[in-house]
Amino acid sequence: MMSNPNAAQASIxxxxxxxxxxxxxxxxxxxxxxxxxxxxxxxQTIDAVLTAADIVGAxxxxxxxxxxxxxxxxxxxxxxMDDGSYALFKGYRVQxxxxxxxxxxxxxxxxxxxxxxxxxxxxxxxxxxxxxxVPFGGGKGGVKCDPRKLSRDELxxxxxxxxxxxxxxxxxxxxxPAPDVGTNAQVMAWFADxxxxxxxxxxxxxxxxxxxxxxxxxxxxxxxATGQGVVDVVAELAPEMGIDLKGxxxxxxxxxxxxxxxxxxIADRGAKVVAxxxxxxxxxxxxxxxxxxxxxxxxxxGGIAGFExxxxxxxxxxxxxxxxxxxxxxxxxxxxxxxxIPAALEQMINEENAEWIDAKIIAEGANAPTxxxxxxxxxxxxVEIIPAILCNSGxxxxxxxxxxxxxSHVTWDIERVDEELNRHMVLAARRTKxxxxxxxxxxxxxxxxxxxxQIAKVYNLRGIFP
Ligand code: GLU
Numbered sequence: 034m035m036s037n038p039n040a041a042q043a044s045i046x047x048x049x050x051x052x053x054x055x056x057x058x059x060x061x062x063x064x065x066x067x068x069x070x071x072x073x074x075x076x077q078t079i080d081a082v083l084t085a086a087d088i089v090g091a092x093x094x095x096x097x098x099x100x101x102x103x104x105x106x107x108x109x110x111x112x113x114m115d116d117g118s119y120a121l122f123k124g125y126r127v128q129x130x131x132x133x134x135x136x137x138x139x140x141x142x143x144x145x146x147x148x149x150x151x152x153x154x155x156x157x158x159x160x161x162x163x164x165x166x167v168p169f170g171g172g173k174g175g176v177k178c179d180p181r182k183l184s185r186d187e188l189x190x191x192x193x194x195x196x197x198x199x200x201x202x203x204x205x206x207x208x209x210p211a212p213d214v215g216t217n218a219q220v221m222a223w224f225a226d227x228x229x230x231x232x233x234x235x236x237x238x239x240x241x242x243x244x245x246x247x248x249x250x251x252x253x254x255x256x257x258a259t260g261q262g263v264v265d266v267v268a269e270l271a272p273e274m275g276i277d278l279k280g281x282x283x284x285x286x287x288x289x290x291x292x293x294x295x296x297x298x299i300a301d302r303g304a305k306v307v308a309x310x311x312x313x314x315x316x317x318x319x320x321x322x323x324x325x326x327x328x329x330x331x332x333x334x335g336g337i338a339g340f341e342x343x344x345x346x347x348x349x350x351x352x353x354x355x356x357x358x359x360x361x362x363x364x365x366x367x368x369x370x371x372x373x374i375p376a377a378l379e380q381m382i383n384e385e386n387a388e389w390i391d392a393k394i395i396a397e398g399a400n401a402p403t404x405x406x407x408x409x410x411x412x413x414x415x416v417e418i419i420p421a422i423l424c425n426s427g428x429x430x431x432x433x434x435x436x437x438x439x440x441s442h443v444t445w446d447i448e449r450v451d452e453e454l455n456r457h458m459v460l461a462a463r464r465t466k467x468x469x470x471x472x473x474x475x476x477x478x479x480x481x482x483x484x485x486x487q488i489a490k491v492y493n494l495r496g497i498f499p
Contacts, residue, residue: 059083061093061100074379075149077405078156085481088472091489094497099488102155104128107148108198112190122191126174126199128208129155132491133163135206136172137429139213139244140224142191143378146175150379154213157400157422158429164484165426165461167433172208174199180215181335189223192216196227203228205240205439211432212244214289214378218256221245240439243432252435254450255428260294260376261451262427263398264302265458266419267372270466274394274417279303282370284392286310287377288337291398291425293328295374300324308368309357311377313338315365316357323355366390375402382407390416397421412475420477422484423465430457 061083062069070076079100086096108124125148128136138158141151151173159171176195180188202208212221221242229238245251254261271278281304285292288311296306305321313336316322330340341356360368366389373390375381376398382390387403387410395411395418397403403411403418411418431454438444445453461483468486469479 059087059096061096064097065100067100071405073149074401075153075156077380078153078401080405081477082156082160082481082485085474085478086485088474088478089482089485089489091485092492095489095492098492099130099156099159102127102129102152103131104202105148105152106199106202108195110194110198112187112194114187115184122176122178122195124174124176124195124198125151126202126208126210127151127155127172128202129171129173130159130488131170131207132488132495133159133170134168135170136203136208137162137167137169137211137432138172138174139211139428140195140216140220141173141175141213142178142180142188142215142220143175144177144179145378146177151175153379154400159488160481160484161422161426161429163487164422164464164480165430165457166487167430167457169209169429169433172210173213174210175213188220192220192223193227196224197231200228200231203241204232205235205237205436209240209432209436210242211429212290217290218244218246218251221251222249225249237439240436243435244428245435250435250439252431252438252445252450253447254454255431255435256290257294257298258431258450258454259291259398259425259428260296261298262430262454262458263291263295263374263376263396263424264298265427265455266424266462267299267394267396268302269459269462270417270419271372271394276371276393280305281372282307282368283372283374284308284310284365284368284370285398286365286373286375286381286402287399288327288331289376291428292374292376293324293331295376295396295398296322296324297328299372299374304372307370308360308365309337310362310365311337315360315362316340317360317364317368318342318355318357322357326355362386363389372396374398377402380404382411384410387411387414390414392416394419397424400425408477418476420480423461423476423480426461427454427458430454 106126111119155173162169221244225239228241232238283304283306308317331337366386369391372394373392374396379401382403384406387407400421464483465480468482
């Protein structure tokens with residue numbers, strides 16, 4: 034990684050390489066009393082951002098500001114279960130930064146949600162919104178629960194009570210949540226309804242969240258937006274990486290909202306999805322899956338396991354196997370592909386399975402799916418990693434369109450949404466490419482640089498109050 038020649042004039046000296054523990058030497062850690070724990074996803078994320086900040090010569094005070102969220106809220110609330118008992122849930126809302134606009138970011142319902150996790154995801158939202166140039170800051174929230182184990186009514190009550198708990202700190206002009214892992218348009222509908230009931234004086238209370246069902250102010254195209262953005266970015270960058278999407282081989286880790294839409298859209302553009310893995314199992318099909326049938330199957334069965342040959346529509350001579358053959362985890366990672374799309378959770382690509390990966394591009398559909406050690410292995414092997422803040426920013430881009438539509442009481446058609454989304458994604462990809470050429474760095478660092486440059490400009494213009 035080359036450092037910016039101008040960076041020498043900044044207060045921080047750009048590191049040319051990272052020390053053994055994987056962390057750079059920024060004094061930010063010491064000033065903020067942060068431990069250098071290489072397995073902590075928040076610290077991993079901060080470290081990557083600070084590396085870029087050093088290279089670009091971002092002022093020290095900006096590095097300090099970005100290294101900690103502005104507000105971290107933890108709430109506990111009781112919910113009545115269907116059997117009459119009460120469970121106590123823990124929820125979070127982290128507001129990382131709002132220099133560019135209201136805090137923005139999803140709500141995750143997952144059993145492993147933790148404060149550091151939400152902090153990392155909120156920071157990524159700040160970086161993502163800046164890179165894709167939507168006027169939002171970064172936030173994230175979540176509830177520690179397993180939504181698959183909750184009945185529909187329990188999920189609704191959990192959502193409503195969580196909304197009540199964080200209502201004082203969010204709002205259509207201040208902090209706008211959205212769906213994330215474990216939540217969907219229905220959850221947003223309950224959330225928005227609760228918020229509107231709590232704030233009858235607010236004329237546009239339903240605009241407190243994006244990702245709503247279209248019938249109550251959601252945007253067409255929001256559900257597929259993150260997956261579509263992944264494909265828009267891959268399509269923009271693939272040619273110069275020597276890949277033709279037509280006939281490209283693709284594998285997917287995760288087949289939920291992001292994974293299944295990315296699969297369907299990339300297959301529409303002529304690629305073949307040859308391997309898929311999720312929390313229920315892994316499948317391969319050399320002829321390419323019927324991605325639509327697999328999406329329907331996974332939705333109905335809660336995962337891909339069981340979608341084997343003979344399923345997924347009528348087999349024809351040209352398309353002999355629409356389902357797949359079960360494979361092991363190692364076989365899944367080792368499948369030779371052009372594009373590997375991790376679209377599940379954080380930290381899934383690690384030092385061990387990175388060694389197995391046989392791909393030209395990793396397109397990060399999930400947030401922070403690659404550990405720094407995994408990334409190191411991949412970069413050494415010459416694998417290009419399209420980082421999450423670029424690759425999966427389609428979701429928040431269309432969230433922004435939804436918010437604009439809500440605020441101005443208009444609705445856009447799908448052509449307009451698709452076109453605007455593509456424009457945002459292509460420009461973000463070009464910004465990243467430009468930073469990469471200017472600083473001769475990897476793509477993650479370049480994306481952070483392109484994002485930080487905008488944030489630094491805004492801080493420079495606004496100054497620090499008073
Ligand atoms: N949860 C999504 C993300 O991580 C979308 C956030 C939003 O639309 O606000 O990007």
